[in-house]
Amino acid sequence: MFIDSHAHIDFPDFDDDRAELLERAQQAGVECIVNPGSDLESCRRARALATQHEQVYHAVGLHPHYAKDVDDGQWGEFERLARESGPVAIGETGLDYHYDFSPRDAQQRLFRRQVRLTLDLDMPIIIHCRNAYDDCLRILDEEAPGAQWRGVMHCFTGGADDARAFLERGFFLSFAGMITFKKANDLRETAAAVPVDRLLLETDSPYLAPQPVRGKRNEPANVVHIAGVLAGIYGLQAEDVARITSVNTRMLFGIGKTGGTGSIVYKIRDSLYVNLTNRCSNRCVFCRREIDPMVKGHWLKLDAEPDAEEIIEAIGDPTRHAEVTFCGYGEPTQRLDVLKQVAAYLKERGGRDRLNTNGHADLINGRPVARELAGLVDEVSVSLNTADSDQYAEICRPGHGAHAHEAVISFIRDARRHLPKVTVTALDYPGVNLDACKRLAEELGVEYRQRKYNEVG
Numbered sequence: 406m407f408i409d410s411h412a413h414i415d416f417p418d419f420d421d422d423r424a425e426l427l428e429r430a431q432q433a434g435v436e437c438i439v440n441p442g443s444d445l446e447s448c449r450r451a452r453a454l455a456t457q458h459e460q461v462y463h464a465v466g467l468h469p470h471y472a473k474d475v476d477d478g479q480w481g482e483f484e485r486l487a488r489e490s491g492p493v494a495i496g497e498t499g500l501d502y503h504y505d506f507s508p509r510d511a512q513q514r515l516f517r518r519q520v521r522l523t524l525d526l527d528m529p530i531i532i533h534c535r536n537a538y539d540d541c542l543r544i545l546d547e548e549a550p551g552a553q554w555r556g557v558m559h560c561f562t563g564g565a566d567d568a569r570a571f572l573e574r575g576f577f578l579s580f581a582g583m584i585t586f587k588k589a590n591d592l593r594e595t596a597a598a599v600p601v602d603r604l605l606l607e608t609d610s611p612y613l614a615p616q617p618v619r620g621k622r623n624e625p626a627n628v629v630h631i632a633g634v635l636a637g638i639y640g641l642q643a644e645d646v647a648r649i650t651s652v653n654t655r656m657l658f659g660i661g662k663t664g665g666t667g668s669i670v671y672k673i674r675d676s677l678y679v680n681l682t683n684r685c686s687n688r689c690v691f692c693r694r695e696i697d698p699m700v701k702g703h704w705l706k707l708d709a710e711p712d713a714e715e716i717i718e719a720i721g722d723p724t725r726h727a728e729v730t731f732c733g734y735g736e737p738t739q740r741l742d743v744l745k746q747v748a749a750y751l752k753e754r755g756g757r758d759r760l761n762t763n764g765h766a767d768l769i770n771g772r773p774v775a776r777e778l779a780g781l782v783d784e785v786s787v788s789l790n791t792a793d794s795d796q797y798a799e800i801c802r803p804g805h806g807a808h809a810h811e812a813v814i815s816f817i818r819d820a821r822r823h824l825p826k827v828t829v830t831a832l833d834y835p836g837v838n839l840d841a842c843k844r845l846a847e848e849l850g851v852e853y854r855q856r857k858y859n860e861v862g
């Protein structure tokens with residue numbers, strides 16, 4: 406299900422068919438719409454819509470286009486709405502030096518006022534910024550030096566450096582229909598560098614209709630076209646983009662429920678992942694499972710470890726998936742018996758399976774394990790992470806101490822003897838000698854794959 410994180414469905418453009426528009430959005434899988442205000446009237450309309458329709462949330466903001474018209478009386482009324490009408494955010498606010506409909510000093514004053522209000526109310530902020538990134542960053546930094554913001558740069562059209570600056574300050578970036586335009590290669594390149602857990606989807610209706618409906622009045626149902634293009638950029642499926650961006654939007658605006666019970670199995674692209682445990686024999690410095698047990702929109706923190714029967718029931722027919730992978734935010738071989746029972750079921754039912762492991766199976770279970778996996782696992786992928794044992798101890802912080810790296814290598818050798826395919830992976834974490842990792846994989850006679858730091862799943 407999608408969330409359109411920015412659509413002006415309160416605008417008069419939709420007066421004749423708003424109910425049908427909401428119906429079409431629902432049919433297209435859009436579960437929620439965030440309607441930001443742009444002037445006092447639209448803030449009031451957005452609030453009314455949020456009161457009438459469960460799937461609509463409102464934000465209140467004064468757009469930079471109208472900065473020249475906002476007097477103290479209007480500001481007072483706006484502030485009252487922000488404090489009392491229950492918005493999910495302040496916005497849209499910001500700076501627009503492309504159109505310059507209001508003098509820049511008036512835009513800056515109004516933006517700064519809304520930034521201060523955001524800080525005072527401890528709310529998220531929705532920022533509109535066109536050709537004004539330096540001033541936007543300067544005002545944010547002056548008002549809250551070093552802050553990590555809860556906010557979104559809506560309809561982002563900046564370059565890679567601009568994106569990095571806002572990401573560093575905690576912002577989400579949201580892409581609208583422009584990303585689907587044929588000539589928008591630069592914007593697609595920028596989007597490719599944005600981590601998916603910082604990505605939002607929006608239509609900015611009624612503006613910016615995406616391909617293939619470009620030029621027409623835009624509406625929330627069209628968010629599917631934008632998701633399709635982003636899925637292509639990230640090598641995901643549209644349903645992955647929907648899930649991930651919906652979770653991101655919920656977390657940013659505090660809409661609905663995130664978290665909850667950890668998923669026993671979860672789907673990314675056309676593969677199914679099995680989450681056996683939260684436990685791990687490493688404490689890698691880059692591991693995010695303690696602070697953010699969310700992978701590609703799936704909550705993985707298990708309340709209790711599932712038994713084999715529960716897992717098998719959750720998997721169902723394994724041939725529906727290209728592959729079933731034992732993975733999750735923990736080390737699967739911590740539960741070797743359950744892993745073997747589930748793997749036996751997968752093989753019996755004609756499924757293909759893979760084990761993603763830190764290579765500690767022998768240490769954890771006190772015996773050589775690879776031979777026990779023969780006939781049960783088609784492929785094993787081992788996180789070697791570094792070719793150097795001291796650096797391994799430093800980065801992966803293994804509970805088994807200084808010999809862990811040696812044990813990983815021994816497991817890889819054994820796995821190569823007993824299993825059809827073994828891949829060793831390393832992470833482009835600062836200081837890791839990736840060439841040495843690749844050479845070590847070659848010496849061990851196994852395949853090598855480089856993983857991206859900060860990208861899971």
Ligand code: SF4
Pocket residue numbers: 685686687688689691692693694733734735736763788
């Ligand atoms: S091996 Fe994986 S799950 Fe374990 S601490 Fe390292 S990154 Fe986290």
